[in-house]
Amino acid sequence: xxxxxxxxxxxxGRTGVTFPKPDVPHFDLPxxxxxxxxxxxxxxxxxxxxxxxxxxxxxxxxxxxxFYPLGSCxxxxxPKINEDTCxxxxxxxxxxxxxxxTVQGNLLLMYQMQEWLxxxxxxAAVTLQPAAGAHGEFxxxxxxxxxxxxxxxxxxxxxxxxxxxxxxxxxxAGMLGMTVKVIPSDAxxxxxxxxxxxxxxxxxxxxxxxxxNTLGLFDENIEEVVKLVRNCGGLMxxxxxxxxxxxxxxxxxxxxxxxxxxxLHKTFAVPHxxxxxxxxxxxxxxxxxxxxxxxxxxxxxxxxxDIPPLYGFVTPKHSIGRMKSFHGHFGGGLVRAYTYIxxxxxxxxxxxxxxxxxxANYLAARLRGTFKxxxxxxxxxEFVMEGRVEGSDVRALDISKRLMDYNFHPPTxxxxxxxxxxxxxxxxETENKDTLDRFxxxxxxxxxxxxxxxxxxxxxxxxxxxxxxxEVRAARELVLCCWLPEGYDSEQ
Amino acid sequence: xxxxxxxxxxxxxxxxxxxxxxxxxxxxxxxxxYRFPKLNLPPALTEMEAASLLSELASSNENVRGDLVSFLxxxxxxxxxxxxxxxxxxxxxxYTAYTPYQPEISxxxxxxxxxxxxxxxxxxxxxxxNASHYDGATAAAxxxxxxxxxxRGKRRKVVVSPTVHPQYRETIRxxxxxxxxxxAGDEADSDLQASPEVLLPLIDQDTALVIVQxxxxxxxxxxxxxxIEAAHAEGALVCVVANPTALALFKTPGAMxxxxxxxxxxxxxxxxxxxxxxxxxxxxxxxxxxxxxGRLVGETxxxxxxxxxxxxxxxxxxxxxxxxxxxNICTNQGLLAxxxxxxxxxxxxxxxxxxANLCYQKAHYAAAELSKIEGVGLCFSQPFFHEFAVCxxxxxSEINEHLLEHGILGGYDLGQDYPALEDHMLVxxxxxxxxxxxxxFVEVVKEVLS
Numbered sequence: 020x021x022x023x024x025x026x027x028x029x030x031x032g033r034t035g036v037t038f039p040k041p042d043v044p045h046f047d048l049p050x051x052x053x054x055x056x057x058x059x060x061x062x063x064x065x066x067x068x069x070x071x072x073x074x075x076x077x078x079x080x081x082x083x084x085x086f087y088p089l090g091s092c093x094x095x096x097x098p099k100i101n102e103d104t105c106x107x108x109x110x111x112x113x114x115x116x117x118x119x120x121t122v123q124g125n126l127l128l129m130y131q132m133q134e135w136l137x138x139x140x141x142x143a144a145v146t147l148q149p150a151a152g153a154h155g156e157f158x159x160x161x162x163x164x165x166x167x168x169x170x171x172x173x174x175x176x177x178x179x180x181x182x183x184x185x186x187x188x189x190x191x192a193g194m195l196g197m198t199v200k201v202i203p204s205d206a207x208x209x210x211x212x213x214x215x216x217x218x219x220x221x222x223x224x225x226x227x228x229x230x231x232n233t234l235g236l237f238d239e240n241i242e243e244v245v246k247l248v249r250n251c252g253g254l255m256x257x258x259x260x261x262x263x264x265x266x267x268x269x270x271x272x273x274x275x276x277x278x279x280x281x282x283l284h285k286t287f288a289v290p291h292x293x294x295x296x297x298x299x300x301x302x303x304x305x306x307x308x309x310x311x312x313x314x315x316x317x318x319x320x321x322x323x324x325d326i327p328p329l330y331g332f333v334t335p336k337h338s339i340g341r342m343k344s345f346h347g348h349f350g351g352g353l354v355r356a357y358t359y360i361x362x363x364x365x366x367x368x369x370x371x372x373x374x375x376x377x378x379a380n381y382l383a384a385r386l387r388g389t390f391k392x393x394x395x396x397x398x399x400x401e402f403v404m405e406g407r408v409e410g411s412d413v414r415a416l417d418i419s420k421r422l423m424d425y426n427f428h429p430p431t432x433x434x435x436x437x438x439x440x441x442x443x444x445x446x447x448e449t450e451n452k453d454t455l456d457r458f459x460x461x462x463x464x465x466x467x468x469x470x471x472x473x474x475x476x477x478x479x480x481x482x483x484x485x486x487x488x489x490e491v492r493a494a495r496e497l498v499l500c501c502w503l504p505e506g507y508d509s510e511q
Numbered sequence: 512x513x514x515x516x517x518x519x520x521x522x523x524x525x526x527x528x529x530x531x532x533x534x535x536x537x538x539x540x541x542x543x544x545y546r547f548p549k550l551n552l553p554p555a556l557t558e559m560e561a562a563s564l565l566s567e568l569a570s571s572n573e574n575v576r577g578d579l580v581s582f583l584x585x586x587x588x589x590x591x592x593x594x595x596x597x598x599x600x601x602x603x604x605x606y607t608a609y610t611p612y613q614p615e616i617s618x619x620x621x622x623x624x625x626x627x628x629x630x631x632x633x634x635x636x637x638x639x640x641n642a643s644h645y646d647g648a649t650a651a652a653x654x655x656x657x658x659x660x661x662x663r664g665k666r667r668k669v670v671v672s673p674t675v676h677p678q679y680r681e682t683i684r685x686x687x688x689x690x691x692x693x694x695a696g697d698e699a700d701s702d703l704q705a706s707p708e709v710l711l712p713l714i715d716q717d718t719a720l721v722i723v724q725x726x727x728x729x730x731x732x733x734x735x736x737x738x739i740e741a742a743h744a745e746g747a748l749v750c751v752v753a754n755p756t757a758l759a760l761f762k763t764p765g766a767m768x769x770x771x772x773x774x775x776x777x778x779x780x781x782x783x784x785x786x787x788x789x790x791x792x793x794x795x796x797x798x799x800x801x802x803x804x805g806r807l808v809g810e811t812x813x814x815x816x817x818x819x820x821x822x823x824x825x826x827x828x829x830x831x832x833x834x835x836x837x838x839n840i841c842t843n844q845g846l847l848a849x850x851x852x853x854x855x856x857x858x859x860x861x862x863x864x865x866x867a868n869l870c871y872q873k874a875h876y877a878a879a880e881l882s883k884i885e886g887v888g889l890c891f892s893q894p895f896f897h898e899f900a901v902c903x904x905x906x907x908s909e910i911n912e913h914l915l916e917h918g919i920l921g922g923y924d925l926g927q928d929y930p931a932l933e934d935h936m937l938v939x940x941x942x943x944x945x946x947x948x949x950x951x952f953v954e955v956v957k958e959v960l961s
Contacts, residue, residue: 079619109569115786193834234878292846296788340685345786364555461951486814
């Protein structure tokens with residue numbers, strides 16, 4: 020089944036796309052000592068390339084191919100129109116440093132996107148610059164730090180993070196040398212208020228909270244949580260990974276959050292691309308607006324009746340600086356998300372969350388009798404159950420692999436860490452009842468197999484082009500490249 | 512219009528199974544006073560209306576494929592992208608997949624990244640590559656994180672050449688503001704004419720990393736071998752920010768002894784897209800693999816003995832190490848790394864050499880023609896690749912205004928970042944610029960100056 024690598028397919032002298040001969044007089048290259056000897060790239064024809072990557076594509080499971088209930092990742096359907104709009108020549112072929120007068124279409128789109136995200140989230144200002152969720156988080160934590168420093172409050176070093184949090188939260192705080200204090204969850208899956216109260220003092224930078232949390236539960240004491248953190252002078256960070264549950268339902272800004280990143284590649288249907296690119300704009304309350312990264316898009320000259328306003332770049336007063344080069348993930352991120360929001364409007368957005376939440380609760384209801392759901396109440400857009408069956412030693416990983424034989428992508432497994440053998444299931448709003456029923460039926464059937472024929476489950480998958488991988492060998496031998504570079508010391 | 516496939520009848524049946532009366536009843540955990548805000552957004556458009564709105568926005572821009580002829584670079588370049596690239600990455604199997612956490616059903620993505628890693632290693636002359644970062648600037652910032660981790664925070668200085676892209680230097684400063692780290696070497700009054708060895712006095716036992724650019728921000732090609740040797744003598748690591756197209760012609764940073772080579776991947780088959788998304792490549796030496804951020808794909812075998820690929824060394828990453836991780840990064844630029852792999856494969860060895868040579872020849876023609884104009888001169892005498900700095904007797908903004916009137920997007924105004932380079936323009940020329948276009952550019956400049 021294995022497809023050779025593109026290097027294996029190379030044949031000296033074979034060419035793909037070629038380029039015209041120079042139409043200018045010849046100029047000598049600099050001294051040979053400045054030139055490279057060889058360029059060891061593959062030599063293949065275009066048809067070789069197409070067949071090769073076609074073959075590889077067939078080894079992938081995808082949203083276009085089937086149900087992908089990967090918790091916390093919001094693998095919803097990616098509308099095709101977005102692929103066309105983001106590739107319009109006016110977007111594809113504009114340079115980020117062009118004079119603003121020549122890119123008013125781009126700037127208008129960005130300006131409106133800032134305004135729309137403000138309206139959806141209840142924040143005072145939005146930056147579109149961060150490249151992904153984790154990048155947005157880092158940006159948010161930088162602003163929290165800058166806010167305290169600007170007030171001369173230098174002793175704040177402690178970031179409060181619930182035990183259910185995504186790993187990026189503590190990692191973002193860690194990148195700034197902050198001390199992470201883990202806050203446990205209570206029996207209903209909420210933040211444990213007593214534990215939180217005990218940590219709230221004048222060294223708190225703030226709290227990073229995902230709400231709904233990674234159990235898929237909306238914190239029932241959210242107002243109290245915000246109050247506790249605020250009262251000790253801390254700021255509230257909202258991890259927007261789970262925003263798909265909240266569109267038109269509640270605005271994090273209204274709840275008292277100071278900063279939140281959006282994952283346009285989750286909530287607003289930007290495709291995940293096999294791991295990226297994402298897009299992670301950040302919204303902030305009035306208190307943090309002056310610290311946003313530069314530049315933002317603003318109106319430089321107001322419009323008049325027949326003249327549209329002039330859009331351009333502005334720098335916030337106490338900006339933390341630049342998060343990356345240029346203006347964020349414009350084409351592949353903002354244009355797709357803009358198209359998506361424009362086609363939904365306020366009612367359509369609310370329906371996204373309505374049905375994302377309905378689908379999750381429906382699946383939970385179908386599976387409750389077979390699998391244990393440890394924090395069991397009405398969930399939001401996802402829920403977490405234990406991937407194990409009484410009387411069988413089959414594990415969550417085995418159930419995940421067996422799902423592949425039924426042509427489903429497995430849920431997120433072993434996360435959050437506070438649930439034993441966790442399977443985190445997020446169906447999204449774009450799946451119909453038949454798909455959800457087939458998925459529930461498959462899981463119930465696998466639970467039966469786990470008891471009747473556990474080996475069948477433990478050796479799954481059986482019908483996929485590849486079986487389970489030897490991950491230990493990959494880490495031990497570390498073959499990270501098709502070929503060994505010259506002078507490469509494999510003993511190092 | 513929405514993409515929800517549930518009929519009202521199905522909805523009601525599902526609500527009944529859940530045991531609630533209405534959709535609204537699903538949200539009782541949300542504080543009542545904030546529940547169901549009215550969003551002040553424009554009403555929904557149909558697909559037809561949205562297509563037309565977006566077309567209107569896009570066409571109100573002046574693009575560089577028809578509206579304008581571009582001589583603007585400074586970190587993003589107008590290159591030809593063969594059709595095959597977009598066809599491959601438009602396959603739903605690739606673009607609607609997630610990070611390949613389940614390797615049995617993700618071999619397409621995994622092998623694609625493995626090939627990308629191999630291609631980048633070949634191009635840079637390094638030993639290994641990760642699966643990519645957000646862009647060149649953030650890859651450079653992650654190089655600082657790597658060096659910082661290698662010395663366990665004991666060396667607290669980063670020396671950055673003033674001829675590294677200004678936005679990269681800004682990004683490095685943003686990233687490191689919580690790290691108690693000194694960034695030195697790129698002061699406003701730096702001598703831009705000096706050889707790279709001018710940095711040597713700054714490099715000492717406290718220096719974790721030295722960062723230089725190749726070709727530098729002004730397009731110049733320096734051999735950094737001596738600088739790297741000297742930095743190594745002080746125990747410091749060296750990161751070279753490289754332009755990948757230039758690497759088809761010029762000595763690799765790997766051959767110069769660099770420890771880390773990063774750069775902007777946009778020239779490798781990605782659109783400019785008004786600045787992104789693109790990708791940042793990151794390559795290094797094998798001994799630093801455990802300190803490197805980002806995703807990494809390794810070869811292995813499956814239970815049936817087939818050669819296959821998995822994400823490996825994941826214990827370095829945030830979801831395991833949490834606050835002790837080198838970086839919080841969890842995405843790579845997967846689809847665009849695939850695009851670059853397709854680009855490099857399709858144009859291959861010959862094609863990339865042709866592109867680089869065309870850039871070199873045309874840039875040198877443009878530089879030669881411009882410097883024939885009275886009052887116009889090249890700022891630097893060193894070898895350059897496809898970008899060069901030219902000095903005018905008038906402000907760059909004035910020249911660019913005239914160029915724009917003739918449908919030409921002029922170069923980057925260097926005075927914005929370098930006070931010493933007022934009236935200096937950074938001109939970029941690629942395979943996309945014909946001799947006629949270059950001649951027109953020169954003609955208009957002549958006209959403005961006469």
